[in-house]
Amino acid sequence: MTDDIFLQGGRMPGHEGTFDVLLADGRIRAIVPNGIVSTPSRSRVLALDGRFFVPGLWDNHVHFTQWAAQGRRHDFSGSTASAGDVLARVASIVSGGGAGPGAGAGLGSATGGVGASDDSAPAPLIGFGLRDGLWESPLDRAALDAVAGARQVILISGDLHCCWLNSAALAHFGLAGHPTGLLREDDCFRVTGLVNDVSAEAGDALAAEAARVAASRGVVGIVDLEMADNLAVWRRRIAAGQRDLRVAVGIYTAHLDQAIEARLRTGDIIPKTGGLLTVGPFKVITDGSLNTRTAYCYDEYPGLEGQPGSYGMLTVVPDDLLALLERATAAGLVPAVHAIGDHANALALDAFERLGSGGRIEHAQLVAGADFARFAAAGVTASVQPEHAMDDRDVADHYWEGRTDRAFALASLRASGALLVLGSDAPVAPLDPWVTMAAAVGRSRDGRTPWHPEQRIAAADAVAASANGNPLIGVGMPADLVVTDLDPLASDPDELRGMPVSATFLAGRPTHLAPWATALA
Known part of the structure; x- marks a missing residue:
């Protein structure tokens, strides 16, 4: 003792x-x-x-392994004003010869049989932070090939919902001949899942350092919604001595049968983890994201009118969503539904109302005016990430023009009686609750005029929403x-x-x- x-x-x-x-x-x-x-x-x-x-502060939405890996990747978040900026940066990195911070990241051993790895080839160039929503010219695989040559290039968007690959990387992943190299949603998730599949030893070392950094910012716990067998990953990490964080592990559909068979219930403490590891929510992704123009909306995206996907993407149809939520809830797992567009949020709320037992909506970035009150009435927590509003304000002003008064609408959600919990969605935004709270309280960054300041929330509410409801x-x-x-x-x-x-x-x-x-x- x-x-x-x-x-x-x-x-x-x-x-x-x-x-x-x-x-x-x-x-x-x-x-x-x-x-x-x-x-x-x-x-x-x-x-x-x-x-x-x-x-003690919690981050209620994290992709922890991806966040931990960021230090080994090239940061493109400051050079994404245009495709030309990105191409120039890739050319500069390639011409430098060295692998740099993106060295390998385990890619060569993580192909899952998709393609052979050549030890003599340069390490893949892995970048993150692209935001192409306002680029005037489309992404062009040939242009990326011209500056990258034979070196594999995988550039992951800031929202994690798309990635841009050159021909060498496409061939490595069995996607040779893809017309643009721009992969969205499930195709992107498959590639980034393989890129993230580092060895246990390497991944755990990166995670241990990331946990220490999180603790230095006052974080005591996270809800890890990585697309992986999070329970197995964190059991291993804690058994190896990681003790800096409490972790609630998210469960995806791919692991739902396994969780039900093991009789896991949300809130259960996993034995032999010192009370640090608990079962988190059951996660379902029903639409895409704003920057990737796949968030499912009532209105078409400007410039895409009449084209397939002009309203975004609905990735789980309502009947299938309800069936998944009913199955998870019956097993004691609290559902957490990813919904960003206003139509996706409405459909998620429909499912929760039919379910009758509450849960969470992750993101709730664009909500129809009549739907705010439905959160509290259905017992649905709004798990929101305020810093996304700072990253996406210009993209929202363009693609959601005339609707941004109900975008990232924290004050409207809270006024309706909805319970708010805050997070980062790291690596989409930094795993730092003070950054999250600053965005919620100020609605501004980098000296810019506050964006829809009427949607600010009070500092006391932001602290409580970052501390599992505890103001003191x-x-x-x-x-x-x-x-x-x-x-x-x-x-x-x-x-x-x-x-x-x-x-x-x-x-x-x-x-x-x-x-x-x-x-x-």
Whole structure:
């Protein structure tokens, strides 16, 4: 048993005075005004000097393995104003000769029999962060071939719903002859799944570092919605010693039979994981995304009128969706339905109303005016990612013109009575709850005018939505808490984005300590 921890002289946002907090046996055992009790004899002491206590933060929508792999890939997010910008960047990387940060990422051993790997060939160039929604010229495989040559190039969009491959990469994945090299939705997911299929040793090492970084930002838990056998992955990681995060693992249709056979139920604690691993939701993707123009909408996308897919893509028809939700719910799994376009959200709400037992809608980016009230009435949580509004505001203004008053509409969702939980969708946006909260509170970034500021939510609501509904720490709660240098309720959005985090505790155990606090370690 470790010593208890006695945190002295901290403040709670929205409350006067300073407080001492006792962490013992994984719980918050006492919160008392500073100085009225003596230090418990077996406690280690950390004087906070007026810093702030915040509940431990969760990211409710993460693709963790992909997020962890980002450091080994080329970041194209700052060079995607046009196809020409991307082609110039690819040419520069290829001409440099070295593999760079995108070295391999396990691709050569992860083809699943699709194509042979040539050890003498240059490592594949893997990039991320493309946003082609506003490009004037279409993606052209021949143009990518011209700058990449024989080197495989896989460029993954910022929204993860499309990727652009050159001929060498297409051939490697058994897709030779594809006219443009632009793969959308399931075709893209198949390729990125193979790219992400690194060795257990390499993937776990990257995940361990990503977990440490997350803890340094006050994160105590994630809902991992990677398209993988997440339960097996995280059992292995925790058995190997990863203890920096609580993880709720998402289950996809491919693993639904396995989960039902194992009698897994949402919220179950997985044995032999120290309480860190629980069963999360059952995830179904019913449409695409805005940037890829596959979010399923009532209105056609400008420029695509009359073409196949002009309204986006509905990837699961309503009857099939209801059947999946009924089967999962009967087995004790809470459904989480990906819906971005307004028509997709309406159909998801239809299914939840027929289901009658609630669940989650992931993203809820564009919602019809009459549908906001349906969330609360059907017991559906809105699992939303505010930073997406900052990434996609210009794309939304173009493709959802005249409808953006109900896009990324956090205030409207909350006013309707819907429960909000916040996340990042990392690697689509950074796995950093302070970035998420800043977008929710400020609706702005990079000095731009706030976008639909009427859809801001209060800082207190943003904190609670990032902490599983807990606005403040409390006696008896798990000792998952964060110490920040600034008051999150009094900080402006820019201060929130860079919030200094001095300490993170998970079940009373420090997972992050700033240099001034390392004496506690």
